[in-house]
Amino acid sequence: MGGGNRQGKFAEDYVRVLASAAGLLVYTYDLDLDGIDLGLRYPGRAGRVASPAIEVQVKSWSRPKVGEGRLVYDGLDEVQYNKLVDGPFSVPRYLFLVVMPPGEGAYTRVETDGLVLRQLAYFHDLSGEKPVALPDKGRRRRVRIPIGNVLTERTLRALVGAPERAADG
Known part of the structure; x- marks a missing residue:
């Protein structure tokens, strides 16, 4: 598997691991015709809603640029961008950006108390943006993503609309 494919697969697997830890179901579509890589669903009730869900496009990035407290990401083409903003959508959509070390051997680290996935993932809601007229x-x-939008078990559950767990920390 080439470096770009490996990096992209790792980014999706990173999100899968977080979703599993958060108690969410992860699903993929038969074909990627709609710009969505993964669907995430809470398998239960969240107040009046049964099985709340989100859809995400996952991107990986090994050479991040930061400016004014935001990640400055230029990796979406206009068609991909529109597939995240040109709603309304029945299921909310997000961009997940997994920032990774540049070297393939640095994606994980095994320690005595467990496995570390490197580095961090971020989320961004583009629903308020204007679509490109002729993409x-x-x-x-x-896209400018606030560096405070770190994807964790807790933030992932909140994005999906799952109830908080007492053990979240």
Whole structure:
């Protein structure tokens, strides 16, 4: 498996691990025709809603740029961007950005008390953005993600709409 494919697969697996730890179901679609990599669902009731869910596009990034307290990401083309913003959608959509070490051998670290996945994942809701009128796959769309939007078990459950767990910390 080539470096780009390995990095992308690891990013999706990183999200899968967090979702499993958060008690969420993860699903994929038969074909990626709608710009969605993974669906995440809480298998139960959350107040008046049964089985709340979100859909996500997962991107990996090994050379992050930060400016003014935000990750400055230029990795979405205009078509991908529109698939996250041009709603309304019946299921909320998010961009998940997994920032990874540049070297393939640095994705994980085994320690005496467990396995460390490196480095961090971030989430961003683009629903308030304006779609590109005539999107072009050849043009990139800049996205600024607040560095405080770290994806954790707790934030993932909150995005899905799952009830909080007493053990979350």
